[in-house]
């Protein structure tokens with residue numbers, strides 16, 4: 001079994017190391033020579049992980065030709081790069097390959113889910129199926145082998161099982177699932193809700209507020225996901241509430257961190273002027289807000305985050321607006 005991981009960032013490195021631990025033949029492809037040298041020569045990826053030594057057998061390259069002959073290609077780049085990466089690798093693939101998606105979000109212009117973007121851009125003769133490997137999993141913890149559970153979600157049960165078996169080990173337990181829509185929508189929306197969670201913490205709110213945000217955020221995620229065709233029960237699982245909890249409550253989350261700065265400054269300006277990290281929740285807020293408006297889906301938290309990020313709304317006013325909406329019953333799917 002030959003696996004190639006595209007993307008030498010935090011998640012690509014974390015997942016590639018899992019495969020090294022599982023004695024799978026794996027190579028990382030990355031476009032940043034410095035990161036690749038750091039992995040190969042120093043057994044580190046210092047840009048993302050402070051003081052973490054990476055498996056000494058992990059190899060990385062800047063040569064995209066490495067994807068030739070791969071049985072599994074895992075895409076671990078931001079959602080904004082998925083389409084171009086697929087176009088780049090498609091002519092190099094020479095057999096039916098399982099393409100694993102590890103990214104969380106939607107296409108920046110068409111707002112399509114990642115599996116759809118991959119199927120559109122990898123020719124049928126090169127694609128066995130798409131498997132999304134997603135769930136509550138901060139790379140910072142996987143890379144130091146903390147116990148983690150995720151889900152291999154695919155319309156192709158056999159390929160989901162291959163991915164499950166290839167990645168599972170004593171610290172990473174992989175389940176399978178087949179609700180592609182529900183799972184991919186869940187892990188995308190949780191990032192926008194995590195920005196909101198950070199904003200509320202930055203504004204100085206506490207545990208009651210966070211519990212409210214997570215619970216009402218889950219309601220929004222479920223409502224939107226079901227409107228898109230996802231199954232209600234999926235949002236009770238790892239790609240729903242699981243990923244929502246870990247991202248809304250963790251110091252590792254870049255979405256939470258971005259929101260925290262926005263809350264602290266009571267403005268998104270500081271974020272726009274300074275951010276250099278992958279914060280998927282920002283584009284997701286736009287995609288979900290615009291789609292929800294068109295389809296008439298009530299998404300108050302995501303829409304307030306959209307107003308803060310893209311329309312200069314003050315976070316403290318947004319929080320107030322959410323509290324002062326018309327009173328109603330709790331369960332409103």
Ligand SMILES: NC(=O)C1=CN([C@@H]2O[C@H](COP(=O)(O)OP(=O)(O)OC[C@H]3O[C@@H](n4cnc5c(N)ncnc54)[C@H](OP(=O)(O)O)[C@@H]3O)[C@@H](O)[C@H]2O)C=CC1
Pocket residue numbers: 006007008009010011012029030031032035048076077078079081084085102103104105137138139140277278280
């Ligand atoms: N980090 C995590 O804990 C987790 C992340 N994810 C998801 O994984 C996806 C990737 O995130 P993550 O690894 O965290 O992001 P990072 O910012 O840590 O790394 C992204 C990597 O992708 C590279 N990249 C960007 N464009 C291309 C391209 N066209 N070709 C090759 N490499 C490219 C970047 O290189 P460069 O710096 O040169 O642009 C960088 O090395 C996101 O959708 C995220 O939501 C999912 C679960 C956990």
Ligand SMILES: O=C(CO)COP(=O)(O)O
Pocket residue numbers: 104135136137138139191194243246247252253254255256278279280
């Ligand atoms: O998806 C993640 C955890 O499951 C990573 O979250 P962040 O992108 O917010 O760091």
